[in-house]
Amino acid sequence: MNKIKLSKLWDSLHSSYWFVPTLMATIAIALAFAMLNLDRAGTSGSRENLGWIYTGGADGARTLLSTVAGSMITVAGTAFSIVLVALSLASSQFGPRLLRNFMQDTGNQVVLGTFIATFIYCLLILRTIRGEEYNAFVPQISVTVGVVLAIASIGVLIYFIHHASISIQLWHVIGEVGSDLDRTIDHLFPEKIGHGMRGHKQRWVEEIPTNFDQEASPILATSSGYIQAIDDERLMKIAKSHDLLLRVKNRPGKFVVEGCELVMVWPGERVNRKLTKQIDDAFILGKQRTEQQDVEFCVNQLVEVALRAISPGINDPFTAIRCIDQLSAALCRLAEKDFPSPYRYDEDNNLRVIASTVTFAELTDDAFNQIRHYGSSDAAVTMRLLEAIALIATRTSNKKDRAALLRHAQKIERGSREGITEECDRQDVEERYLEAIKALDQR
Structure with missing residues (x-):
């Protein structure tokens, strides 16, 4: 095992x-x-x-x-x-x-x-x-x-x-979820920017064969469920031993239906029943998501607590702010991490696996989109979101990551103009927005 x-x-x-x-x-x-x-x-x-x-x-x-x-x-x-x-x-x-x-x-x-x-x-x-x-x-x-x-x-x-x-108690629950999120981040993204030792040079997408889509054969899911984990090492060994190129269609956390494509194998004529079983065994499916290889799951847990807190039936912005604080700490941690390339090479520097990986922009979407949408009428929540973006900007050096943060800051500011009726509150939000823009520009 x-x-x-x-x-x-x-x-x-x-x-x-x-x-x-x-x-x-x-x-x-x-x-x-x-x-x-x-x-x-x-x-x-x-x-x-x-x-x-x-x-x-x-x-x-x-x-x-x-x-x-x-x-x-x-x-x-x-x-x-x-x-x-x-x-x-x-x-x-x-x-x-x-x-x-x-x-x-x-x-x-x-x-x-x-x-x-x-x-x-x-x-x-x-x-x-x-x-x-x-x-x-x-x-x-x-x-x-x-x-x-x-x-x-x-x-x-x-x-x-x-x-x-x-x-x-609420502070304990949120703190425990935040600790789980930090551990998952450190496990899935162990290398920091500027400190990682790359075993192989990252190649360009042109290395993918031009006839990949025409000659690749799919490996189908044998059951429905959430992808809880993928054995990357096993897939690499299979690809190397059979001289294959594998493209993984979904990442951990995604739901697949029986009969849907899990992996595309090139060249397709080498696919047989034994190879299909070996690749299927590299995927662990279950009825629920876990944090084992799914960093988005922990993010969604904090977002769910925040959404329940700002719902009209509860109306507890302080809890939502606590969740935003934990999310901002996690995104600061992620901003300093080196996200692995989707292109995976063997020891001979041959492209073997093309993985489906999560990006910093997708994680910021998971963290901010729903809270921004449902909290647009709450000045305190809106201001804390902008303060979080300004804080994350101080840790972000990647141009694409800063662009993702800028996009969210602009959405938050536009939503506040429509959702917040008090002029003084709108001015406070505008100040936080300008501070976030300044932090992004300075970085």
Whole structure:
């Protein structure tokens, strides 16, 4: 299994509420058997020297473990109910896109796993306790470990109450999405402008064969869904080993329908069933978008929160401004990154893959278009958009990137003239617009 599929598998496990609790329950089962073996192997004299070991009888041990087990399953049910309430609140207030972030919360998963693991451990120890009417056996070390787990569970419960109250606060949600966006940017665009070591010189588009469109054969999607990841290394190896030129039609994040073109292969006569399967296996499709190779997904999450905030039913421009601040920080980061060329070469400097890549202009469109449209009547939101453009301009050295920012500044300024009725507010917007233009000209 290659690293792309392993990364996808880990992402699926990390986004589930069953993996960590199941893993912790398995550890609890192993711990229970290990402690019981230790009790059976130890001598009573050696235990009496340890003052912290449980020294009660069978009835006391049963009562203690029964109480711990009953309370743990009750607390686990309560914690699960609180998590469901948080998910419902996130879906209604922040948007369904952010449910994935709550599902990936490792803290909640560990909390549920701790309660379930303690419950299972106590049950397994409880079944082995025998009174004097039978062959008496009280696993004193095992019972002591159960008490320790109960005390640890109390600490986890206190953490959960604090964590649950923090995780649904708006500043925390926006900050977490912003952090995810920064990590995705650093992962997908590792090289900074002026600091990247190019392995091959970028060629011109004339290297594409003139008969490419006529002689290329398509590789079709075998199912419908969002492209979650593409194994670029696998495509390069396939293209080199078969002496092919591949043109990828869609990038991660795009939705494809079964039977649509995924890749165009040149020369087309070399396409066979085995090659088709190899190329299809390089694409991972799913029912939802992920941030694994899709930087636009994180941008859209912030935009969705901002749009809900400035909707007439909520009317919360401060939240929208927070989202704009995070978007401006991300675009500043992107402006300093070296976007990879769509033309990919092998070790022999032969063009092998033409990828579909995202551009800085497209990301600025994703970040600003909808907020500009729906926030055109809000002076505070409009001014913060122009301030964001002025800030991003100080980090932008590419002529095309500055042109994209200038286009958005002009759209924002035109929209404010129609949407903002107060003359003083329009003048404030005009000042911010001139500052943005000045920053773009100076850069």
